[in-house]
Amino acid sequence: MKKQSVGVGLLGLGTVGGQVARVLTEKAASLSEQVGCPLVLRKIKCLPQDLERPLAKELPAGILTTDDAEFFSTPGVDIIAELIGGEHPAYEYQKRALGSDRHVVTANKEVIAKHGVELLGLSQQHDVGLCYEGSVGGGIPLIAPFKHDLVANDISGVYAIINGTTNYILTRMAKEGADFASALKVAQQLGYAEANPKNDIEGIDAVYKLAILATLAFQMEVKPDDIYCEGISRISSRDFRYAREFGFAIKLLAIGKQSDGSIEVRVHPVLIPEDTFLAKVDGVYNAVLVEGDLVGKVLFFGEGAGARPTSSAVVADIVYSAQKIFRGIGGKTRLKIDSGRTIKPMSAVETEYYLRITAADRPGVLAQIARTFGDHLISISSAIQREAESAGESAEIVIMTHPAREQAMQQALAELARLPVVKEISNFIRVENV
Amino acid sequence: MKKQSVGVGLLGLGTVGGQVARVLTEKAASLSEQVGCPLVLRKIKCLPQDLERPLAKELPAGILTTDDAEFFSTPGVDIIAELIGGEHPAYEYQKRALGSDRHVVTANKEVIAKHGVELLGLSQQHDVGLCYEGSVGGGIPLIAPFKHDLVANDISGVYAIINGTTNYILTRMAKEGADFASALKVAQQLGYAEANPKNDIEGIDAVYKLAILATLAFQMEVKPDDIYCEGISRISSRDFRYAREFGFAIKLLAIGKQSDGSIEVRVHPVLIPEDTFLAKVDGVYNAVLVEGDLVGKVLFFGEGAGARPTSSAVVADIVYSAQKIFRGIGGKTRLKIDSGRTIKPMSAVETEYYLRITAADRPGVLAQIARTFGDHLISISSAIQREAESAGESAEIVIMTHPAREQAMQQALAELARLPVVKEISNFIRVENV
Numbered sequence A, B: 001m002k003k004q005s006v007g008v009g010l011l012g013l014g015t016v017g018g019q020v021a022r023v024l025t026e027k028a029a030s031l032s033e034q035v036g037c038p039l040v041l042r043k044i045k046c047l048p049q050d051l052e053r054p055l056a057k058e059l060p061a062g063i064l065t066t067d068d069a070e071f072f073s074t075p076g077v078d079i080i081a082e083l084i085g086g087e088h089p090a091y092e093y094q095k096r097a098l099g100s101d102r103h104v105v106t107a108n109k110e111v112i113a114k115h116g117v118e119l120l121g122l123s124q125q126h127d128v129g130l131c132y133e134g135s136v137g138g139g140i141p142l143i144a145p146f147k148h149d150l151v152a153n154d155i156s157g158v159y160a161i162i163n164g165t166t167n168y169i170l171t172r173m174a175k176e177g178a179d180f181a182s183a184l185k186v187a188q189q190l191g192y193a194e195a196n197p198k199n200d201i202e203g204i205d206a207v208y209k210l211a212i213l214a215t216l217a218f219q220m221e222v223k224p225d226d227i228y229c230e231g232i233s234r235i236s237s238r239d240f241r242y243a244r245e246f247g248f249a250i251k252l253l254a255i256g257k258q259s260d261g262s263i264e265v266r267v268h269p270v271l272i273p274e275d276t277f278l279a280k281v282d283g284v285y286n287a288v289l290v291e292g293d294l295v296g297k298v299l300f301f302g303e304g305a306g307a308r309p310t311s312s313a314v315v316a317d318i319v320y321s322a323q324k325i326f327r328g329i330g331g332k333t334r335l336k337i338d339s340g341r342t343i344k345p346m347s348a349v350e351t352e353y354y355l356r357i358t359a360a361d362r363p364g365v366l367a368q369i370a371r372t373f374g375d376h377l378i379s380i381s382s383a384i385q386r387e388a389e390s391a392g393e394s395a396e397i398v399i400m401t402h403p404a405r406e407q408a409m410q411q412a413l414a415e416l417a418r419l420p421v422v423k424e425i426s427n428f429i430r431v432e433n434v
Helices: A015-026 A028-035 A048-052 A054-058 A068-073 A090-099 A109-125 A143-149 A164-176 A180-189 A204-218 A237-246 A307-326 A365-375 A406-418 B015-026 B028-035 B048-052 B054-058 B068-073 B090-099 B109-125 B143-149 B164-176 B180-189 B204-218 B237-246 B307-326 B365-375 B406-418
Strands: A006-011 A039-045 A079-082 A103-106 A155-161 A248-259 A262-273 A285-292 A296-303 A350-360 A380-387 A394-401 A422-431 B006-011 B039-045 B079-082 B103-106 B155-161 B248-259 B262-273 B285-292 B296-303 B350-360 B380-387 B394-401 B422-431
Touching: A006 A015, A006 A307, A015 A028, A015 A039, A015 A054, A015 A307, A028 A039, A028 A307, A039 A068, A039 A307, A048 A054, A079 A090, A079 A307, A090 A103, A090 A109, A103 A109, A103 A307, A109 A204, A143 A204, A143 B143, A143 B307, A155 A204, A164 A180, A164 A237, A164 A248, A164 A285, A204 A248, A204 A262, A237 A248, A237 A350, A237 A380, A237 A394, A237 A422, A307 B143, A350 A365, A350 A406, A365 A380, A365 A394, A365 A406, A394 A422, A406 A422, B006 B015, B006 B090, B006 B307, B015 B028, B015 B039, B015 B054, B015 B307, B028 B039, B028 B307, B039 B068, B039 B307, B048 B054, B079 B090, B079 B307, B090 B103, B090 B109, B103 B109, B103 B307, B109 B204, B143 B204, B155 B204, B164 B180, B164 B237, B164 B248, B164 B285, B204 B248, B204 B262, B237 B248, B237 B350, B237 B380, B237 B394, B237 B422, B350 B365, B350 B406, B365 B380, B365 B394, B365 B406, B394 B422, B406 B422
Parallel strands: A006 A039, A006 A079, A079 A103, A262 A422, B006 B039, B006 B079, B079 B103, B262 B422
Antiparallel strands: A155 A248, A155 A285, A248 A262, A285 A296, A296 B296, A350 A394, A350 A422, A380 A394, B155 B248, B155 B285, B248 B262, B285 B296, B350 B394, B350 B422, B380 B394
């Protein structure tokens, strides 16, 4: 039962939606050839204000609507691409599309992170596909490798620089000695950070993306709430200076890894050795390192956001869905969710630590601090003591530890904070040797 | 017409074949789950000496044969993985397998580079698949991105470090100041280079892989003979020293790019800026940078060879083929070959150049050399003149040019060699700003 043509409907005509509309019209001939039959953009649901945009005038007459009912009742729409972003009403739109037997393509990280497994279940009931390559890492192939190329592997770890805004800010702090606030301001001026940058700098965006990748990598449902999360706002230019002295870069890393039969999933700043590939990923670029038992380490790198890269992934998913529709082979997206694995609580995670402590500048201070660590069986690998820059009576003590359990470290930090000689735990950052 | 099980036959039980056999037996349960039905290794054609290997004893009794006729007549073999390598008889085996309606999976770069388009045509006639992810870059997904993830893009360039042996040798020369011969010797001792290293160090292996990638990227048949090729044996430790002074690394790069409506395909040593990602790819690792109009730059990095990474790709292709067989949907591998593009002759290629010339150490020499370049409209961007290390009367002159046409450069070099003051054109290396 081959089709004569495959029809596409777009939900959203924002930056990504607009770019996808442009690609589907401008590249219609070459995309149709890849599908095997004409691939036709049939309807776009947009906001009233979109009707006034120049793009609206370029599109075929009558293709735009602001009405949900009209959009969903347009005949011949086989694939619906949801590109409005945010949880609601995108989630409801996706359910409605799948529920009416339409294949869904989306770049919506929040909906897939929070509801992906449920939506994939719904897609299977209706024998249609749900594709979301654009939800993580722009146009970098990240979903497909887990679904196809790496299926023979047991994945031991995923280490990802997956938020361009924070990586831009950290790069600027590292290269120019800028402090966090001024680096953020530049990022905002350049359009790399939003006016309200909370989702990026607090790590929430990275959490959504890690939830999606970890679900695929470890074949278990990992939800955003399962993921430990810390943002980058407490990193200071001093931390970069000390990190460099020890031979490390500072990055916001999204980490998913197997550990003693359970899974660690966490997003937080880390010190990583400066000669590693991830340490060299600068600016708004994204990079995802995957470790498998057969493949070893593979790394995927590219522009992680933006309308054009994201449209590359969305249109590829549309073509893939259309090929299946054209050949009449249903679209079922398999998702294996049965590994029986559990998520390790953060308190049980073990890493090395970098600590920066402001203390009184008098004899015996380092000894007192070291004793507190010793009481919690935390072993120090190296320490630097310097006069603090401002007050003459303060010293800055920087400590690197051997691997220690998070719980022990938190207890030690609480005790250290109560020591009379300790003025402030200025920062602590975990170390990841990837 | 769903199948109860999917059967696999292996041609070859060498390092890759042996590892694939191991994965198919050890991971049978999880792979079968991904396929949807049991995935069964039914027959292996091996050499007589393989029967004595420990692995042979681990495999199910009766699975091994040294007889072609027995192998090809084994019932229930739906997929044949050709893992013997080399052109013959691998090419004939693949034809025989496709001709008898079996899906073919291979890691054979030489056969795919030389006969890929013909074999894909044959696979289409028989409505079976021909998958060759393992033929390039070990387990790094490189074929799939072109076939699926990047289909919406017009690919402007592919820049690949794709031969681990040469990259290991060049890395050792760069980091330790070793000369070519001793770096090669170490590579041989470590098993990174073969006793007869010709295919690697002369760039032939990279040519095969570039032929495969360029065919996909530019949708035209690119054969090994179409590709300009130079190996690395004339690179000396002095070149590394000068390259570093100018801010460059030296790599063997496989380059495919669009240029004035035609395609450049070439494998040769290049100077690349040392702050780029490709410049930082060290040792036996591979990296492929792809540039598309939508996706921008994406980079794929990993172990480019070895039994385990290659088995990751081969088994993924087997699972992919088996999924199609299980669902009864045929396997046709589409390959669009119709771009009507032509390959630019090397003489018309334009690049910048690095030249190292040994000349008489007397006044006016640089002026004479510069005049020769000027006569051919080649413009010099910078020059260094040093006393040569050995003879007191020689000077070493190193020149970097602005972009120039290869033909003009070759003519200039011939003229330079005839100048009485020029003792030797010690080296010339193209510069690629990727």
